[in-house]
Amino acid sequence: MGALKLILLSAVLLLAVSCNNDLDEAGFLYTKYSVEERFEMSQNWLEQNPPVNIIITDSTYRIFLFADTHIGTSMEVRQMLNKADTCAVAAIGAGDVCRGHVESYDSLEALVNDYPGLPIFMTTGNHDLYFGNWPEFYSRFGASSYYFSVSTPVASDLFIVLDSGSGTLGGSQLDWLTEILEAKRHLYRYVTITTHLNFFRDGPSVICGLPPEELYSLLDLFMEYEVNMVVSGHEHHRYENVLGPTQFVTVEALHDEESNSSWVELEIGNGIFDYQFKPVQ
Amino acid sequence: MKKLLIIVSFLVSAGTTATAQFQTRTWINSGHNRAVGWYGNLDLIQEYCIDNTTFIAGEEFALINADNTIFNAGMLKIKHHVQYKNFEIDPFISFQYRPFSKYIREKIFVFGLLKETPHWNLSLGNFSRIYSLSKDMQELYPDDDASSVKEWHNLLYDIEYLFQPRLGDKKMNYSLGVSNQSDFLYQPATIPMLYGRCWTYINERQYVFFETRYQTAGSNNLQADFFGVILKGGLFWAL
Numbered sequence: 001m002g003a004l005k006l007i008l009l010s011a012v013l014l015l016a017v018s019c020n021n022d023l024d025e026a027g028f029l030y031t032k033y034s035v036e037e038r039f040e041m042s043q044n045w046l047e048q049n050p051p052v053n054i055i056i057t058d059s060t061y062r063i064f065l066f067a068d069t070h071i072g073t074s075m076e077v078r079q080m081l082n083k084a085d086t087c088a089v090a091a092i093g094a095g096d097v098c099r100g101h102v103e104s105y106d107s108l109e110a111l112v113n114d115y116p117g118l119p120i121f122m123t124t125g126n127h128d129l130y131f132g133n134w135p136e137f138y139s140r141f142g143a144s145s146y147y148f149s150v151s152t153p154v155a156s157d158l159f160i161v162l163d164s165g166s167g168t169l170g171g172s173q174l175d176w177l178t179e180i181l182e183a184k185r186h187l188y189r190y191v192t193i194t195t196h197l198n199f200f201r202d203g204p205s206v207i208c209g210l211p212p213e214e215l216y217s218l219l220d221l222f223m224e225y226e227v228n229m230v231v232s233g234h235e236h237h238r239y240e241n242v243l244g245p246t247q248f249v250t251v252e253a254l255h256d257e258e259s260n261s262s263w264v265e266l267e268i269g270n271g272i273f274d275y276q277f278k279p280v281q
Numbered sequence: 282m283k284k285l286l287i288i289v290s291f292l293v294s295a296g297t298t299a300t301a302q303f304q305t306r307t308w309i310n311s312g313h314n315r316a317v318g319w320y321g322n323l324d325l326i327q328e329y330c331i332d333n334t335t336f337i338a339g340e341e342f343a344l345i346n347a348d349n350t351i352f353n354a355g356m357l358k359i360k361h362h363v364q365y366k367n368f369e370i371d372p373f374i375s376f377q378y379r380p381f382s383k384y385i386r387e388k389i390f391v392f393g394l395l396k397e398t399p400h401w402n403l404s405l406g407n408f409s410r411i412y413s414l415s416k417d418m419q420e421l422y423p424d425d426d427a428s429s430v431k432e433w434h435n436l437l438y439d440i441e442y443l444f445q446p447r448l449g450d451k452k453m454n455y456s457l458g459v460s461n462q463s464d465f466l467y468q469p470a471t472i473p474m475l476y477g478r479c480w481t482y483i484n485e486r487q488y489v490f491f492e493t494r495y496q497t498a499g500s501n502n503l504q505a506d507f508f509g510v511i512l513k514g515g516l517f518w519a520l
Contacts, residue, residue: 024504029497031504036313126503157357166506167499170314204434208471208503211496216348217316219412220382244384244418269397 010053022070022099024130035170038124038163042143043176052148054089054119059154061268062087065194067094067233068253070127071108076254076280078111083278085118088265089150092243093261094233094251095125095165095196105136112141121148124165125196125234145173147180154270162195164232167208169195174217181225190228190273192266198232198250200241207235222246228273231264238262238277251273285436301520302328306464307344312509314498321345322353324464324515333362337375340494341465354379354465360395371395373406377465384418387411389467393437399446402458404439410465437462441478453481463494463511474511486519 026032033041063083069077084091098104114139128137137144144163149156160180164167169177185191197210199218202250210218222230226245236258239250252262261280267273304326311319327341337358343351345367358375375391393406413429422428441458456478461468468474480490494511 002471027504028500029505031499031506034506049477057481092403126499140436163503167497167503168314168506168508171316171318200430200432202432202434204436204470206471206501208499208501209469211472211498211508212466214498216315216381216387219385220349223382223384223418241430242424243412243430244414244422244427248430 022101022127022130024100027126027130029069031128031129031166033134033170035163035166036172038134038138038144038165039170039173039176041138042145042163045138045143045209046146049142051146052119054148054150055158056089056150056152059152060267060272061089061150061152063150063192063266063268064088064091064263065094065231065249065251065266066254066263067196067231067251068096068125068236068255069093069098069100070096070253070255070257071104071111074107074111075256078263079280080173080254080278081111081115081118081120085115088118090119090121090148090159092159092194092231093120093122093160094194094231096233096240096253097122097125097129098128100127100130100133102133102136105133105140106130119148121146121159121161121194123161123163123194123196126165126167129165137206145176147184149188150268152269156187157185157190157192157268158188160191160193162193164195164197164210167197168211168214169218174214178221181221181227185225190268191225191231192231193222193227194231196232196234198239199230199248200232200239200250201235201237202239204237219243229266229275233267251277254280283485298332300330302330303518303520304328304515305513307323308492308511309345310509310511311466312364312496312507313509316508317346319346322465326464332502333364335360335362338480339465340464348379348381350380352380356465358391369397371397374402377467379465380415382415384415386413386415388413391437391467397447399448400442400443402439402443402456404437404460408437410435410467435467437467438470441476451482451485453479455479468496472497473500476511480517488517490515490517 098108147160223244229247231249236253238252241248251264254261262277264275266275297479299302306324315371321344323342329336339356341353343353356377360371360373362371377389379384379387388411391408396403410432423432441456443456445454474496475492476494478492480488482488492513496509497505498508
């Protein structure tokens with residue numbers, strides 16, 4: 001009888017949560033487009049769209065990194081993009097950029113189009129995949145796993161963007177990441193990886209992370225190839241951890257409905273690899 | 282050595298009861314998203330019980346696709362049975378060491394409570410996960426901040442229902458459960474594994490078991506993607 005009450009209580013709680021039309025309950029159990037399918041589509045897209053190389057004449061530059069904008073509304077992300085448009089070479093969104101609805105994608109696309117001079121790179125988080133709407137992301141922004149580079153007169157730096165919206169990179173994407181690092185790491189000065197899921201947390205959480213077995217492989221890979229920085233979002237909470245050569249940063253949500261919003265400004269130059277959290281004013 | 286002999290002599294003379302158990306578990310773990318296609322491991326676990334206290338040591342060896350070395354992980358655990366009037370419970374503490382990379386080690390510290398009833402096994406606790414650099418890497422990155430990452434608080438749970446009462450005729454039993462931990466694998470609380478077990482006694486002292494577990498990646502607050510299935514089989518031998 002006690003077990004029955006518990007089940008009924010859980011059902012009521014689930015229904016209460018379901019009243020939030022931003023949640024895709026089916027996602028608790030499966031992904032309509034698996035990470036393997038998304039990766040294959042991303043690879044197809046990359047065959048037609050070779051990696052971007054941003055060439056700049058200054059030896060020092062800035063890249064802005066943000067996550068969890070959950071568009072909807074976009075006041076805070078506009079504040080960040082307005083600044084990035086004046087002083088950064090690019091901005092990278094670490095997933096959950098919108099809420100998965102078609103209207104959210106419309107708003108996001110309109111926002112991106114308002115900054116034609118600023119390269120804005122993005123990947124998917126779980127919310128971007130809700131309601132089976134990965135094709136909306138793909139048709140408007142293309143691949144969710146890819147890399148680009150920034151070349152200065154002194155050196156070039158590599159930026160790898162990964163899709164972890166289903167709670168895993170998947171075997172194929174992990175193999176691809178390994179191949180990229182193996183083939184290209186020595187050609188670049190610094191390597192920064194951006195993905196949605198955060199790697200570490202300090203405290204109990206109801207939010208999912210990567211399976212430990214996959215984390216083992218990734219941590220080993222980051223050590224092997226001396227990845228300089230891994231930036232993620234997902235938890236809407238700031239975490240900063242260092243393990244060997246790698247700085248792990250989890251950035252707070254840049255979301256109008258939340259306090260403590262911030263983004264990360266990464267400054268890179270000759271002997272400079274420094275980041276700062278910038279709170280929304 | 283003399284001290285140990287004195288302690289053993291004292292325990293024997295004090296009329297303690299001691300039992301020992303040896304367990305082997307061989308398992309394979311596969312799924313379409315795995316970093317390594319599939320794993321095959323051999324677990325060896327030794328239990329030694331003196332009165333109400335059980336000392337457990339375990340080792341996991343990689344048979345196929347080792348993460349790093351053939352020695353996957355080692356574990357030490359102490360469990361103590363407590364009885365207060367009619368209420369019985371087993372507090373436990375545990376430590377696990379996993380050198381999963383030539384650069385990084387994982388250390389896990391666990392404490393929790395186990396409650397057994399004729400039909401249920403219920404565990405609840407906390408585990409702290411620490412990733413630390415190997416000695417060679419610590420020399421390369423001597424900064425204290427860069428030498429380890431500590432996750433102090435992680436919920437540990439295991440809820441298992443036994444279809445036949447535990448103290449039945451000792452022939453065959455089977456169960457269903459949900460947990461974020463399986464022998465040497467500790468997953469975040471938000472990535473539960475569903476599992477089923479079946480075991481049957483060969484004789485008074487030995488029984489064999491089969492276990493299967495279903496793993497997802499994601500699930501809570503995520504688009505869950507299939508991750509893997511664990512198949513285990515093994516022998517328990519009470520000495």
